[in-house]
Amino acid sequence: MVRDIERKAGNQMDARLQTLLARGYRLLEQERKSKHKLYSFHAPEVVCISKGKAHKRYEFGCKVGIATSSRGNWALSALVLEGSPYDGHTLQATVDQVRRVTGLESNLLSVDKGCRVHDYQGAAEVHIAGKKAKTRRLKRLLKRRSTIEPCIGHIKNDDRMDRNHLKGAQGDKINALSAAIGFNLRKLLKGILLRLYWLQLRRTITSTWSTAVGHAV
Numbered sequence: 086m087v088r089d090i091e092r093k094a095g096n097q098m099d100a101r102l103q104t105l106l107a108r109g110y111r112l113l114e115q116e117r118k119s120k121h122k123l124y125s126f127h128a129p130e131v132v133c134i135s136k137g138k139a140h141k142r143y144e145f146g147c148k149v150g151i152a153t154s155s156r157g158n159w160a161l162s163a164l165v166l167e168g169s170p171y172d173g174h175t176l177q178a179t180v181d182q183v184r185r186v187t188g189l190e191s192n193l194l195s196v197d198k199g200c201r202v203h204d205y206q207g208a209a210e211v212h213i214a215g216k217k218a219k220t221r222r223l224k225r226l227l228k229r230r231s232t233i234e235p236c237i238g239h240i241k242n243d244d245r246m247d248r249n250h251l252k253g254a255q256g257d258k259i260n261a262l263s264a265a266i267g268f269n270l271r272k273l274l275k276g277i278l279l280r281l282y283w284l285q286l287r288r289t290i291t292s293t294w295s296t297a298v299g300h301a302v
Contacts, residue, residue, distance in 0.1 A: 087113065124270050130254045132169045145251070149261045150179040151240065154227065155193075159272065160236065161186055163246075163265035167259045172199030181208060195230040240268045 088111040094102060108126055113276040115122050124145055125131040140251060141216045148169055152162035166175050180191060191209045197214055205211055214231070218224035241247040246264035 116153070125175050128252070130167070130257065134169050146247075147254075148175070148259045149236055149246070150175050150182070151233065152179050152183050153236050155195075155229050157272075158232055160240065160265040160268050163240070163253070163261040167254065171202075173201065173203035176200050176203040176205045176211075178205075180209070180239050181207060193226060195227055197230065205230050205233070236268070240264050243271070 087106060090106065091098075091103075092111075093213065098106075098127075108123060108129060112123050112126065116220070116287070122133070123129055124133060130147065131145055132147065134146065136142060136144055136146055148166045150162060150164040150166055151160065153160055162179050164175075164182045166178070166181055176194070176196060179192065184190060191207075192221040194209050194211045197211055197213060198213060201213060212223065212227055212230075212283050214227065216227065236299070244267040246261055249260040251257070251260050
C-alpha cells in the first residue's frame, strides 16, 4: 500500500502525505523487540506503559504524574510526561508543577516504591512507601501515601481521564488538567452541599425543639 501511494502521488506529494508515509515505513520496519514502537497511526505519541499487575499488565496512552495534598486529598498536579520515563525521574518535574500551581514549597514528600532512585534536589524530605517509620507522626504521614490511589481511580474513571478524545500531545495535557480540575470541583461542590444540608438540618432541629418547649410551658 505504501509503495502504491508513492507511485500514484509522484511529485505531487505534500507534507501531510509525507508524514503519513513515514509512519507507514516506521510501522513496516518495527519488530516485536523494537524500541519506540508505533502503537497508534494517528496518535504517534501513544506509548506502552508496563503496570506490573496480573489483571492488567500494560496500558496504552501517556504517563501522568498526580500529586495530592496531605490534607483533604486535593489534586495539586496533573503533569503529562512524554514518553514512558522512569517514575523516579519524574519527581522533580511534578514538584515543580505543584510549586507553580500553589505557590507553596512542600516540606515532606511521600512517594511510592518506584521512586527509590529519584531526581529530586529540593529541601523537602522524601519518604518512600514501605519504609519503616521511626516516629508516630512519620508513620501517619507514610500511610497518607495510600490515599492517592483512590484519588487516581476517581480521576481516571469518574472524571474521564482514562479516555482522551482530544488529539495530539497538547490534547493529552488538556485532558489530564481538565480531569484534575473536575475532581477538585466535585469535591468542592460536595462539601458545599454537605454544609448546606447540615445547616438546614440544624435549623429544623432547632425549630422543632423550640416548638416542643413552647408546648411544654
